[in-house]
Amino acid sequence: MLRVLITGATGFIGSHIADSLVKSNYEVIALKRENSDCWRCEEINDKIKWINLDEEGQWKKVVIRYNPEVFIHSAWIGVEAHERDNIKTQIKNIDFLTDLLEIAKELKIRKFVNLGSQAEYGCIDGKVNESFNANPTTTYGSVKLASLEIFKTFCIQHNINWVWLRLFSFFGEKECRNWLIPALIQRMQESNEMDFTPGLQKYAYLYVKDLGEITNRMISQPIDSGIYNVSSNQAITLKVLIEKIRDKIAPTFKLNFGALSYRENQSMHIEGDSSKLINQLGEIQLTDFDQALNSTIEYYISNK
Template sequence: MNPKIIIHGASSFLGKNFTKSLIENGYEIFILSRPSSNLSFLPNKKEIKIFRYNHIEEILQKKILSNLNYNIFFEFSWYGVFNDKRNDPQQLTINIPLIINSIKIAKHLHSKHWIGFGSQAEYGIHNYKISEETPCNPTTLYGKAKYICSQIANILCTAYGIEYTWLRIFSLYGPNDNHKWFINYLIEKLLLNEEIDMTLGEQKWDYLYIDDAVDALMKLITVEKGLGIINLASGNSIRLKDLVLLAKKLTQSDSKINFGKIPYREDQVMNMEADISKISQLLGWKPKYDYWQGLLKMINEYKKEWNLSK
């Protein structure tokens, strides 16, 4: 029998795509959401239950919810994911209580497995392939908050007898993500044949296509034990200049690319690539999309949405 799934943060990029996959595969889901969250993508099905709240304490105070039994709790919510918020003190003051309350709610709803989402930013700057054993030395408050929350979540889940998984996500990409992210910004500019200013593009980055990330989560809900801290990435980095030139070729764009127009940041990460041995071994998972396939699928989605024939 399929496990029943609780989702907090269903309107996030990964949360939305994962929720759609659960629905398509007939899972019963329970969504916790603030009134401001856009859940218009959800179909009207009896298998989907939604509880809107203004304050997180409302969930703990609702006795009716304590009678529910949902096996797995996914925590997608996080304050301040964009670059302009990466050193905002609220990374700590908002997100640490959020994670603590999340695990309290998981216990309240009798969940057996709590799954949270970390980041490559927890590791800091390294010039070699990063495994889960790589020392964490985050350089931003975002990375530090994620790392602190990973430790708190482990302690609380152990205290409550809940299985614990913390997925350190490297960069995701795919259609319908926020246009502020590099690949979405890039494809939009290329399709519009607009000039693009960027760095020299010597950075090597590990990007994972959204469908592959969802596939990993679908495999994760079939395991009974938590996986602890685990990398979720493609395991293959690409030089940003090569990524840009590949996207330009696939879009057949006339955009002028001004490599080197933007200087590197002082804390610029030049090499970010994950070792995905652990998740591959434990889940029998590996990415299906290479960069050519992922970009092409994403470009075709944009063309369809924008009604472009080229």
């Protein structure tokens, strides 16, 4: 049984990856804080070996004792909009990464998967592949990019198969309630109308459960070290997304498109080209968008 260490398992994306790992019968070892809220992992909580990060000087020894063969690093502090330019918060992520790299070196792990972000690219207006110039416009994106360079160099020096996933737009169950889709659903249940921009900006939304399947494949089969975009291949406008949610929840809800202006330097098309990933892993069968959106909506309605 493959032993996999995952960080960030109590978060939105990490919890779905952890769920997929458990369902694939991997031995899952996860790091968390004493005060971490594990509600996203309730269904798999007893199938995970948890390690308390707040036990200074001890958690690293426990990881080494469990001897994982693969690392998946999905933890990151400072993902909320108001924290993305807080340099003191963002830089702490590099300290944690270096701790993990030192452990990986000691254990001689065979593969290390790290989650990056489209924010490393900076302003995007179209479909981009991994050769697109990285020019981040936020501290969050800059620290992600710096982390990539540290991660890549260290792994090359110590012969670790390294994978950096540049994640684009995701949606699904168990998001934070203030994020777009759950916030829209709540608003549509509580009021009669809402103001929006024209909503013509396009995003390639990927269902978060599909990322779990992608990660599973990544650790179970060979993959070249490198950077890989992870994105849906079907971009839709924000207007269409909002209308789909409205039609499902409250068909009479009034959508005031054009009542608000776009923010300054608004990107109108953000999409990643995932061809490189598909060439490595083979064709990836993604969940039908409408089916995934309906499942997501039903989840938030049932879990107010």
